[in-house]
Amino acid sequence: MKPLKTAILGCGGFAKRHAQVLQQLPTEVQLVACCDRNAWKAQELSAQYSAGQAQVFTDHTRMLEATDLDILIVCLPPYGHTDEVEQAAQRGIHLLIEKPIALSRDKAWQMVEASEKAGIKTQVGFMYRFGEALEYLRTLDSGPVGLFSARYFCNALHAPWWRDKEKSGGQLVEQVIHMFDLMRYLMGEPVTVYAKQANLFHQQTPGYSVEDVSATIATFPNGGLGVVYASNGAIPGQWIKDFKLVAQNLTAAFGDTNQARFFFTAQPGVPTQTIESSRDLYLAQLQDLIQAIRSGGPTRTPLREGAKSLELVLAARQSAESGAEVRLA
Known part of the structure; x- marks a missing residue:
């Protein structure tokens, strides 16, 4: 079976991570094109990860x-999305697209409509869904989930576009969406969301308009609660993305989705189980997409899931801006 011809659109830091994964699957995928508005970035990616064999473009339509192509990997910043999804769908090209897939609900669902109408396979870059400890959790009879709590702590200025709320959507939309996606994955669709956000630590930083502290509460149909709190003013050089879950028969503490300790609270003596894995989550999500393309089955995180998680964080931002609880459709 021939390798799936693959291109990368947007050749920044995340593109290199995806290119590294492509190199691990030489019989499954082949990097044949790199595209970035800055030609030197595309040239550098091609040289480093295809020995210069991948064609270089500065315009995605021309590419x-x-x-x-069989697969297009989209690594554009949130503000950079135009019609690349629709164009790929028209040509029957499958997609792996980084989150958030858009900055507006309308744009996100436009992408979903185009991809589903074309029947292509899509995968959104919520790679934490592929953690080994998380997969183990989903095999357990945990009973109804009553509480999910997650934090996302970092301390960095990031790129200039990231600090601009009009271009990134804010920390919740661009980063913490990972934790909201996990909350949806484990608890289902929330019915309301209430959030508070502030910029406390970067008021004197030029061009910094995103929040650097936030707290969000989501409610679920069964009465369960989800709590997500985040900051870009925590420990420099550290990225803390952990979460806890309390269910009827189980309490679980996750250092990340590969590492967790499970407490079986409904059993005598409360036995425990620890999962420690080094699974490459980027590799797992690409393999899942390849399997879906080869077999015709579903991916774990199609564009529809990306749109739903985007809707949730946009609703949280709306709540913070209005000061009111937002009811979700």
Whole structure:
């Protein structure tokens, strides 16, 4: 079976991570094109990860017209999305797209409609869904989940576009959406969301308009609660993304989705189980997409899931801006 011809659109830092994964699957995928508005970035990616064999483009339309692709990996910043999803869908090209998939609900569902109408396979970059400890959790009879709590702590200025709320959507939309996606994955669809956000630590930083502290509470149909709190003013050099879950028969503490300790609270003596894995989550999500393409089955995180998680964080931002609880459709 021939390798799936793959291109990367947007050749920044995340593109390199995806290119590294492509190199691990030489019989499954082949990097044939790199596209970035800055030609030197595309050239550098091609040179480093395909020995210069991948064609270089600065316009995605030209790339899609000139190459016969099977997969397009989209690593654009949130504000950079235009019609790349729709164009790929029209050509029957499958997609792996980084989160958030858009900055507006309308744009996100436009992407979903185009991809589902074309029947292509899509995978959104919520790679934490592929953690080994998380997969183990989903095999357990935990009973109804009553509480999910997660934090996302970092301390960095990031890129200039990231600090601009109009371009990134804010920390919740661009980063913490990972934790909201996990909450949805484990608890289902929330019915309301209430949030508070503030910029406390970067008021004197030029161009910094995103929040650096936030707290969000989501409610669920069964009465369960989800709590997500985040900051970009925590420990420099550390990225803390942990969470806890309390269910009827189980309490679980996750250092990340590969590492967790489970307490079986409904059993005598409260036995425990520890999962410690080093699974490459980026590799797992690409393998899942490849399997879906080869078999015709579903992916774990299609564009529809990306749109739903985006809707949730946009609702949280709306709540913080209005000061009122937001009811979700």
